[in-house]
Amino acid sequence: MPSPLVELSDERLGSVRLLLKRDDLIHPEFPGNKWRKLKYQLADARQRGASTLLTFGGAYSNHIRAVAAAGRHMGFATIGVIRGEEQPFNESLALAVEDGMRLHYIDRATYRRKSDSTVLAMLRAELGEHYLIPEGGSAPAALLGCAELIAEIPEPFDLVVCPVGTGGTLAGLSMGLSPGQRVLGYAVLRGVEYLDDEIVRLQRETSGRILSNWTVDHRFHCGGFARRSAALDEFITDFERRHGFLLDRVYVAKAMLGLFTCIAQNELGTVGTVVFVVTGPKELDVAGRPQRARARRARVSSR
Numbered sequence: 001m002p003s004p005l006v007e008l009s010d011e012r013l014g015s016v017r018l019l020l021k022r023d024d025l026i027h028p029e030f031p032g033n034k035w036r037k038l039k040y041q042l043a044d045a046r047q048r049g050a051s052t053l054l055t056f057g058g059a060y061s062n063h064i065r066a067v068a069a070a071g072r073h074m075g076f077a078t079i080g081v082i083r084g085e086e087q088p089f090n091e092s093l094a095l096a097v098e099d100g101m102r103l104h105y106i107d108r109a110t111y112r113r114k115s116d117s118t119v120l121a122m123l124r125a126e127l128g129e130h131y132l133i134p135e136g137g138s139a140p141a142a143l144l145g146c147a148e149l150i151a152e153i154p155e156p157f158d159l160v161v162c163p164v165g166t167g168g169t170l171a172g173l174s175m176g177l178s179p180g181q182r183v184l185g186y187a188v189l190r191g192v193e194y195l196d197d198e199i200v201r202l203q204r205e206t207s208g209r210i211l212s213n214w215t216v217d218h219r220f221h222c223g224g225f226a227r228r229s230a231a232l233d234e235f236i237t238d239f240e241r242r243h244g245f246l247l248d249r250v251y252v253a254k255a256m257l258g259l260f261t262c263i264a265q266n267e268l269g270t271v272g273t274v275v276f277v278v279t280g281p282k283e284l285d286v287a288g289r290p291q292r293a294r295a296r297r298a299r300v301s302s303r
């Protein structure tokens with residue numbers, strides 16, 4: 001830290017200067033925004049004397065993986081409450097288990113009510129005392145961690161761009177901006193217009209203020225979470241050919257496609273310098289841990 005800031009030259013940008021904030025390089029096991037989002041929550045958990053972290057996620061959640069890895073590194077026991085009555089298991093969850101995480105499955109209907117006090121009380125009764133980290137890590141403390149990214153940018157800029165999952169990262173970035181600067185997020189899930197209210201709620205809870213320096217563009221989900229489209233695939237292939245940089249297809253590529261489309265259609269108005277936050281790598285870790293990857297593959301296929 002701070003993560004590198006590198007300029008990308010691309011003829012399609014016209015007069016826009018594009019800088020990539022390479023948060024994907026922060027740490028091989030909990031890269032990017034996941035580390036920024038967890039940092040102050042882990043400090044708070046430690047200060048409160050908690051020994052176990054509990055959090056929520058889907059079977060392919062990067063956040064679940066990041067909490068498991070952070071727990072192992074920092075000496076917390078971890079519990080992952082996973083959505084799905086069919087008890088999904090895959091390489092991503094296998095890595096979390098390898099990091100010592102205990103998995104607890106709940107059905108989709110209960111998962112939807114996971115913030116209700118009755119569900120939380122049930123989890124406490126069943127799984128013991130724990131420090132709760134919300135889905136995607138998007139607690140007020142996460143916003144403060146993400147806001148810090150802005151102070152790491154050493155030159156003037158007009159616009160920050162990022163992918164949007166739960167909105168915590170965008171909400172935090174927005175809080176770090178100076179007057180006149182804006183953040184534009186691209187939602188990677190379909191039908192999540194409610195996120196705009198969620199971002200307002202998160203910001204109000206964190207700072208007591210409501211900011212109007214942010215926008216979420218809901219047009220580039222490419223079919224929904226982890227879905228792909230021909231246009232997205234083509235964009236990724238072309239981008240790699242031009243820049244030798246393979247974009248993460250779940251989050252980063254959709255935001256980059258959105259940005260390049262908006263620039264082509266002249267939708268951004270007059271912007272000079274844009275900082276694009278590369279929130280994560282194309283695939284969490286794996287490359288750095290070939291032996292563990294092999295062992296894991298063997299175990300997953302034997303289930």
Ligand SMILES: *Cc1c(COP(=O)(O)O)cnc(C)c1O
Pocket residue numbers: 032033034062063136138163164165166167168169170248251252279280281
């Ligand atoms: C989790 C994740 C996001 C989404 O962040 P939110 O704060 O939930 O919006 C974006 N990019 C990558 C690479 C992620 O892993």
